Amino acid sequence: MTLNVTQPCQEVDNVSSLSTGGEFITEAQLYIILMSISTLTQVLSIGGVITNSINIAVFVKLGFNETSNMSLLTLALSDLLSTILTLWGTxxxxxxxSDAELPFLPTEIAQLTGAGLSMLVLRCTAWVTAFISFERCLCILIPLKVKKWITPKTTTAVLVAIPIVTIVPSIGMYWRWNFVWKFLPGRNATVLGVKVVSTPFLDLKEKIENIIFGLIQPIVAFVTVLVCTVFLVVYLRRSSQWRKSMASAGGKTAGGDNSSRFELKQNISRKEEKVVRLVTSIATIFMVCYTPNTLMFLNMAIFPSFSLFGQHRNVFILLYLVSVLANSVSASVNIFIYYNMGTRYRNALRLMFHFDSEDSVK
Known part of the structure; x- marks a missing residue:
């Protein structure tokens, strides 16, 4: 999906005010909203670049003995790339x-180097989050078999396949959107811009890609994360109830062996619960921030006029800006979840910044 808010709508006679359920969004109001959200998004994106760079360094330091570290590292890489592209696009x-006399047209170049690519990377982020959630569900459902199925090799294969399946097929948009040199009489200069190539084959190809990769794929990923998160929340509640009941029974049990077994089971349960809480938090934030994207995809599929060049152009741009802002939030806050809920992450981070000595961490 690409965006050029400066391009005039060709299908609407009056785009200065569009009705949205009794409310009106004028071009002037849209411009103010655009500048406000863009500024906030840039600030969050800069923060996202910093936090995800730290996440990458910490997970590399922790190593990949645990497959979860591999998945979280991939998520950090995806978020880092997404924030860089978003920062450039905004x-x-x-x-x-955009008004500076540059050797290229920023609002056009951003379509292929910023907005379009960031949406592709976001699909990758969605599926990595879905895989992390699904993997944790398997650890709960089949704890004895999951280590045989989810090995470092299989995890690597899945994490490599995700960007291939989600991003590579949509790179074909560059067949339709081409970089070209354009002469600007007002500046008496030739600059780099973008030209849309329209042929029956490319038009049909784009429609099929939008349905499969722009609608079905993101929604399936969202539903997967939703189902897995609900399952994990139910597990957390049952685990909490189980610990309370076992604590009550353990206090009445005599004998060292029974007490030791109880403490061992309780410790394992608490360790698993911390991981589940971490994954649940990541998935919940992702779902909340990914909801504007999902709504946009659904509206585009249901209402043909809901597009950049349709009758509801201003509403489309507004929802797009909100989704970009939400994605920036999602890509920037994971470090706080890791630090608060991951003991090993917190220790490695503190050691990296010399807040603790190596002996105290051990």
Missing amino acids: LCITPGF
């Missing part, structure tokens, strides 16, 4: 930058 539509 910068290109900033008036001070």
Whole structure:
């Protein structure tokens, strides 16, 4: 999906005000909202670049003996790339930058190097999150068999396959959107821009890709994360009830062996519960922040006029801006979840920044 808010709508006679359930979004109001959200998104994206760079360094330091570290590292890499692309895309539509006499047209170039690519990377993030949630569900359902199925090799294969399946097929948009040199009489200069190539084959190809990769894939990933998160929340509640009942029974049990077994089971349960809580938190934040994207995809599929060049252009742009902002939030806050819920992550981070000595961490 690409976005160029400066391109005029060709299908609407009056785009200065569009009705949205009794409310009106004028071009002037949209411009103010655009600047406000873009500025906030840029700030969050800069924070996301910093936090995800730290996450990558910490997970590399922790190693990959646990497959969960591999998945979380991939998630951090995806979030880092997404925030960089978002930062670039929002910068290109900033008036001070887009109005400068650059050797390219920022608002056009951003479509292929910013907005479009960031949406592709977001699909990868969605499926990595779905895989992390699904893996944790398997650890609960089949704890004895999951280590045979989810090995470092299989995890690597899945994490490599995800970007291939989610991103590579949509790279074909560059067959339709081409970089071209454009002459600007007002500046008396030739600059790099973008031209849309329209042929019956490319039009049909784009429609099929939008349905499969722009609608079905993201929604399936969202539903997968939703189902897995609900299952994990139910597990957390049952685990909490189980610990309370076992604590009550353990206090009445005599004998060292029974007490030791009880303590061992309780410790294992608490360790598993911490991981489940971490995964649940990541998945919940992702779902909340990914909801605007899901709504946008559904509206585009149901209402043909809901597009950049349709009757509801301003509403589309507004929802797109909200989704970009939400994605920036999702890609920036994971470090706080890791630090608060992951003991090994917290120790490695503190050691990396020399807050603790190596002996105290051990």
